Amino acid sequence: MKKIPAIITLIILLAAGGLTQKQLKKNYAEFGVFDYKYTAEGIANNYIDAVDLLYIMLNRPRFKADVNWINFMQNTDDIFEKTKENVRREFLLKTAFTDPYFTEAQLFGGTIYAAYSDKNIQTVAELLKLTNAIAPNSRHSVQLTSVFLLTSKKNITVEEIEKIENELLGSGSSPIQFYKLFRLFYKKRNMNAQLWRLYNLILARDDFPDDFKKNIIEEMKNMNRPE
């Protein structure tokens, strides 16, 4: 192959490649662009590590976020285990900041985290900040706000609680974690009437595990039925 025609061909191809890339960039922007500013915040606050960053730079944040989520779930179980609280916090924030658009993880993870934490609910606040930054006043941020209020406000009134309960459980198809959150909250505050109502809502659901329902029934047998 002769030198000069080959070089000219290569230059033409590079130019064509560059022009095509410009068009592709416009089309690509329609799908939405992954914003590195959340990555920068994640690094600054030590939420994400080098491995998370590597996956983000390799355009695989969803996969790594899923791996972090699996680790979070593996450290969360039905026994209210407090010793793994730091680990849970670490993985939940890693999940959220690796893929900030994984808003369901922020919501459910925040709920689970709040349910299994005795004190430190700062993680929910951090997640709330992130969710509001991406989609202010979205369904997720409202629900996360509710979780935050529920778990942080000491002098919360009964009306406020009922409003939040309606918000989180009103659809009748909310996940089990929300019911567990309220169960924990009502038990700690000795709010029997609300607990009894909650248990009836749980028993009315066909899709909850039988073990869980059996525990609820046992507890109800030992409770005083409210008037």
Add this chain to the structure above:
Amino acid sequence: MVSAIEIKNLSYSYLDGIKKVLAVNNISLNIETNSSVALMGINGAGKTTLIKCILDFLSPQKGEISIFGKKSVDSTSRTELSYLPEKVNLTPELKLFEHFRFLGKLYKISNAETNERMKKLSALTKLENLYETRVGKFSKGQSQRAGIALSLFNEPKLLILDEPMTGLDPLGQKLIIDILNELKNKMTLFVSTHSFEFARKLADKIIIIHKGAAASELTNKKDIQDIENNFYKAVNIE
């Protein structure tokens, strides 16, 4: 009549570290059609390099090579040529009949014709029972014979062989000599060899190269019969 191979002022050199090595030094040769030519020389004389230049595996810095009047850089010049390297390395994952099919497709020969040639050549090289065997499982002798069979597939007018006897047992060597004797006046043979006996039996002309240059060319029968003395005389020339 067009020569089978015509080489004019061929030179090829390569870099060994920073040192430049002149492997082929201004060689000019003429191999007539239907002749049998043996190429001889000590190890490192440049025999294999010369053959590689002829087959366009190497690009010489100077000179021209023609095969049946066509320039060697033109791939169509190899249509009537076949090459058997010193060590036959066929694709091990393919079965023997698949090798024939592959060549049939390359030379645009029909499947029926390919099968016929395959049967004939397998019988000639005693490989009839090995059609369905992967070539990777062949012994060295079987591989060499398969190489010969495949090199004759396209019924070439020029057959180039690079030390075809290397590593063969006496039976294998006899088979090759018998086949080449049969082909001797039907096609041009250009054979690189270390064997005086082989050259004496087969060649009409012997070219001795030394340090990349054509040191001697033996064309008459008397010189060919006295090949040993002529060889030692040629390679002692500085």
Add this chain to the structure above:
Amino acid sequence: MNNIKTIAWHTLICWIRNKVYIGFIAASFLLIAFAFICANITGLFQERVFVDSSIFFIELISIITAVFICSTTVIKDIQSKEIYYILSRPISKFQFLTGRFLGLTICVIALHLLITALFTLITSLYGFELTQKMKLYFFLVISLKIILVCSFSFVFSTYSTSFFPALILSFTLFFIFEFSESMNYWLTFYSQTAVFMKPVYNFLFLIMPNLVYYDIFYMFDINKFASLSSYTGFLALYTFIYSILFLIISLISFNKRSL
């Protein structure tokens, strides 16, 4: 054209029977099984985890296979001297290289098709919400990525004299092209970068192949794919341009090489 097809067929048959290739197929099935296990242990978001993991593994194994077989093929031919058997026939170096490249690309895409079919079967069996259109575009877009990765890995096969450097160089180039979007972001927005270097970086990243355009399934809501057909069209053109470019570089490199 006949010679190119013949060489492509030859390449395909050789690699399909190669133990390394069969190993890659086995590994791909294991990875899908692993993705399935991950989905089962996740508690919530099983569909998301299975789809994300499978997409990641499918792409991973396809790219590794592409790099491995494309960056080593011609080196293997030369080291084993099989190349003499082929190039002593009436085949030009261009036909040989093009045929080899075509055969290798078909080989890797066949692996990709196999594993995508398995993924599709599992998503259908478990009722995961992934439309046929999505699966088709996933297959097409990753196939285009495979073609581009095959082309630049092939360059090192014609240039290097041994396997290890060819593999390392191919993977290095892969990571550079994969990282290019984020590198472009950090270099051009980072305050410490010299002002005069920013246009240089912008130009370099513009002419360099950028693999981020093939990664559309990773960051976005899976329902946002209204204009995929025109996007895929441009992506195919982009792939074609750079593949031809790398094939020309391979040819130049191979022509200079002593066999």
